[in-house]
Amino acid sequence: MEKLQQLYEGKAKKVFETDDPTLLIVEYKDDATAFNGEKRGTIRGKGVINNQMSNRLMQRLSQQGIPTHYVRELSERETLVKRVSIVPLEVIVRNIAAGSFSKRYGVTEGTVFDEPTEEFSYKNDALGDPLMAPDHALAMKLCTRAEMDKIRSFALKVNEVLSDFWRSCGITLVDFKLEFGRLDDGEIILADEISPDTCRLWDSVTGKKLDKDRFRQDLGGVEDAYAEVMDRLLSQDEA
Ligand code: UDP
Numbered sequence: 554m555e556k557l558q559q560l561y562e563g564k565a566k567k568v569f570e571t572d573d574p575t576l577l578i579v580e581y582k583d584d585a586t587a588f589n590g591e592k593r594g595t596i597r598g599k600g601v602i603n604n605q606m607s608n609r610l611m612q613r614l615s616q617q618g619i620p621t622h623y624v625r626e627l628s629e630r631e632t633l634v635k636r637v638s639i640v641p642l643e644v645i646v647r648n649i650a651a652g653s654f655s656k657r658y659g660v661t662e663g664t665v666f667d668e669p670t671e672e673f674s675y676k677n678d679a680l681g682d683p684l685m686a687p688d689h690a691l692a693m694k695l696c697t698r699a700e701m702d703k704i705r706s707f708a709l710k711v712n713e714v715l716s717d718f719w720r721s722c723g724i725t726l727v728d729f730k731l732e733f734g735r736l737d738d739g740e741i742i743l744a745d746e747i748s749p750d751t752c753r754l755w756d757s758v759t760g761k762k763l764d765k766d767r768f769r770q771d772l773g774g775v776e777d778a779y780a781e782v783m784d785r786l787l788s789q790d791e792a
Contacts, residue, residue, distance in 0.1 A: 554571050554572075554573075554576070554578065554625075554627060554633055555571060555572060556569040556570075556571065556578050556580075556631075557569060557570040557571060557572065558570045560577065564584060564585075564586040564590065565581065565582055565584060565585070565586075565599075565600075565603070565746075565750060566579050566580060566581055566582060566746070567579070567580040567582065568580075571633070574636070575635065575636050575737070576624060576633055576634070576635060576636060577633075577634055577635075577636045578627065578631055578632070578633055578634075579604075579631065579632050579634055580600075580630050580631050581599075581600035581601070581603050581604040581630045581631075581632075581746075582599075582600050582630075583595050583596055583597055583598065583599045583600045585599065585750070585765065585768050585775075587765065587768060587769040588769070589678070589681050589682065590678070592768075592769070594768060596768060596775050596776060596779065597776050598776055598779065598780070599750070599776075599779055600629075600630045601629045601630055602748070602749075602779045602780065602782075602783045603746055603748035603749070603750060603779075604626070604629065604630050604631070604632055605626070605629070605783070606747070606748050606749075606782070606783055606786060607623075607632075607746040607747050607748050608623055608626050608632055609786060609790055610715065610718075610747045610786075611623040611743065611747065613714065613718060614711060614714055614715075614743065617710070617714045618710070619707055619710055619711060619714070619743055620740065620741075620742040620743065621742055621743040621744070622634040622635040622637055622734060622742055622743065622744040634744070635736060635742065637734025637735055637736055637742060637744050638734055638735050639676070639732055639733075639734045639744060639745075640695060640696050640700065640704065640732070640733045640734060640735065640741070641675065641676040641677065641695050642673045642674065642675065642676060642685070642690055642695055642696065642704070642732075642733075643673065643674040643675075643676055643682060643730050643731075643732060644671065644672075644673060644704060644705075644708045644730065644731045644732070644733065645671070645672045645673070645674065645728060645729070645730050645731075646669050646670070646671055646708050646709065646711070646712045646728060646729055646731070647666065647669060647670045647672075647727070647728040648665070648666060648669050648712070648716065648725075648726060648727060648728065649663060649664065649665050649666065649725070649727045649728065649753075649755075650662055650663065650664040650665075650666070651663070651727050651728055651753050651766075652728065652753065652766075653684075654670075654728075663760070669709065669712050671705055671708055671709065672684060673685045673686075673687060673690055675689075675690070675693075675695070676732070687701060700735075700741055703741050704733050704741060707731075707733070707741070707743065708731055711729075711731060711743070711747075712726070712729075715729070715747070715752075718789070719754060720757065721789050722782075722785040722786060722788075722789045723756065723757045723758065723785060724754050724755065724756060724757055724763065724782065724785060725754070725755045725756075725757050726752060726753075726754060727752075727753035727754065727755055728752070728753045729747065729751055729752035729753070730751045730752075731743060731745065731747070731751075732744050732745035749763065749764040749765055749778070749779050749782055750764075750765050751765075752764060753766060754782055761778075762778070763778045763779075763781055763782045764778065764782070
């Protein structure tokens with residue numbers, strides 16, 4: 554499968570067309586951004602880790618009945634995926650208070666919820682990806698009510714599958730962001746990536762942050778944290 558014209562370059566990935574109009578190639582970069590692009594940097598080796606981690610997690614999810622865009626890993630940094638039109642919503646699931654939740658509500662980071670929460674942000678860089686009430690997403694026709702119901706139930710299922718898997722790796726899944734897309738026939742599938750860029754992952758015993766918060770908060774050891782999460786995933790995947 555050959556990379557043809559570049560369609561898009563985002564903060565962490567490039568996307569290319571292929572000779573099959575239904576398939577795209579995603580290439581993961583080492584570039585990191587935070588706070589809506591205000592903070593920029595490089596996390597050496599991140600692209601390789603995020604590519605391989607996301608692919609393994611998506612395969613695990615598809616075995617559990619969640620349709621995903623993953624087709625085949627092509628190289629360390631490149632993956633073949635199904636072409637979708639992205640639903641312009643970031644779907645965030647939280648198990649423990651952190652990040653913008655803690656900030657908005659003044660809640661201590663680490664407060665454990667009785668049940669997971671789901672929220673949406675409008676995927677719009679110019680507006681800074683604002684939090685969006687579900688009714689507003691429907692009013693804006695970002696998706697239909699049936700699509701929203703499906704997205705919400707997929708997101709909760711993803712949380713169950715990934716929380717269990719990360720727990721088996723000695724890691725607590727604090728929160729994460731998903732993106733969904735539509736195939737030509739209208740089917741909703743999971744797209745984008747699942748990685749320490751898009752999840753908060755804490756060591757189950759020490760609480761050490763093993764995700765992009767190390768970059769956001771200048772905690773140091775960013776590369777080591779990504780590598781640590783990947784090592785734990787690989788030893789559990791192979792077990
Ligand atoms: N997240 C993401 N992309 C975004 C915003 C959030 O991947 O544009 C992830 C983030 O890494 C965390 C979860 O979604 O795992 C919840 O993020 P939050 O809303 O707390 O925002 P943040 O603190 O990252 O600004």
